[in-house]
Amino acid sequence: MNDIDALRDAWDEPAAPSSGARTEARAALMDRTAGRTPARPAARAVRFPRLGARIAAVGALATAAVVGVTVLQSAGGVDENGRPTSAVPGIPAAPVADASELLERAAKSAEARPFTPPRPDQWIYTEYRVRRGDTPNGPLSDDPADTRTNRSWKRADGTVLAYMENGKLEKSPMMPGSSPPQDYASLAKLPTDPDALLKWASTEPEGVTMGTPTAYGKLSAILRDNVLPPKVEAAVFRAIKKIPDVTLVQDKVDTAGRQAIALGRITEGYLHEEILFDPKTYDYLGERAVAIKDNTTEGEDMTRSVRKGDVLRLTVRVKAGIVDEAGQRL
Structure with a gap:
């Protein structure tokens, strides 16, 4: 059924x-x-x-990822004359024309958002819904029961990570010097000029020669894993605007059953890495990866074969914010 x-x-x-x-x-x-x-x-x-x-x-x-549903891109509601109105002041209510316009609307929405920086002893809380696959690194399952919820807490000073394991709150030290940074203090110091931020994202950190994500991947990771100051978040969106071959995608619905607008970029020749946005507020919603053609990858420990249209990753951020202690939810 x-x-x-x-x-x-x-x-x-x-x-x-x-x-x-x-x-x-x-x-x-x-x-x-x-x-x-x-x-x-x-x-x-x-x-x-x-x-x-x-x-x-x-x-x-409703928790399933649905593909092929037309995205409603008009934000807000309608006025007394039936004309669409925007949910965010200063942002047009008309449909998004391309990836550049979507990113600019996301940047303006971030700048308009009220924000109080966390204290060093507070925690950054994030909650995600993640769809699993039947095999490691393979296509995602079609069974809604294979959707799991992940919750984590990062102390704002970057010293401790907390997470739920078997129903119990566990804590571990955070690794210093990660790329991209995960502590709020380092993220808050990132450039707010898009050109400077893109240059930073395109530079390999000292001592790291393998496994460093591309600028697009690094900026996507910053959005996914953190709560950012509004000016930094806006700069991230505007830096992505400057990356070549980022295009608008439509007809996507995330695992929470909410409609989403997506944009993405081709990586590895067969994979479309996408960022998902709320179609009304242009808030960041999550990410997914879709195979745009058949591909077989040979590895040292396994061979992975995918078909065009396979969804290989789908992570939807349900909540993100600042709390006073690990284990506290929004």
Whole structure:
């Protein structure tokens, strides 16, 4: 059964409209035909059908990653004349035209967001939903039950990492000198000029010659794993604008069931690395990787074969913010 069938089965068949409802609808139609504005009817209480146990199956389907759903790119709602309005002041409500425009809207949204920097003794909390595959590094499972939630806490001074393991909060020292940096103090000092930030992201750190991500990958990792000062986050988006071959993608829905706008860049010749954004607020939502053609990769310990259209990674950030202690949630 697909998600549409599940939703259909969860609701009772609607009752036929009453004669009063038909009369009102006919009168409204005649008013609009004559160019008159119909009177607004009084508000009525709406009674929803009882779903019972069937809603559980629908809720489980809502956690699945769905491909092929058209993205609604108009932000906000509509005004009294039916024109779309933006959810973020100063950002157009019209559909996004390309990756550059999407990134600029994300930058402006970040700049408009209220923000209080964390104290050194506070923690950066992040919560993700991650879809697993049937095999390591292989295509993701189609079973919603294979979606797991990951929660982690990083002390703002960069000294301690905390995470849940077997239902218990565990702590470990954070590795100093990581690339990209993971402590808030280092991230807050990053350049807010896009050109300077891109130059930084394109430079190998001293002593590191292998495994360093590209500028696109490094900037994506900064977005994924941290809570950034608004000016730094805006600079990250504008630095990505300057990376060649970053293009807009549509028709994506993340594992939380929310619609997303995506942009991405081809890596390794067959993989499209994508960043997901909220279509209304342009907040960062997560990332995914999709095979754009068949590929077989030979490794020392395994061979991986993927087909065009396979989703190989899907991570959706559900919550991110500042808390007072490890284990505390938003």
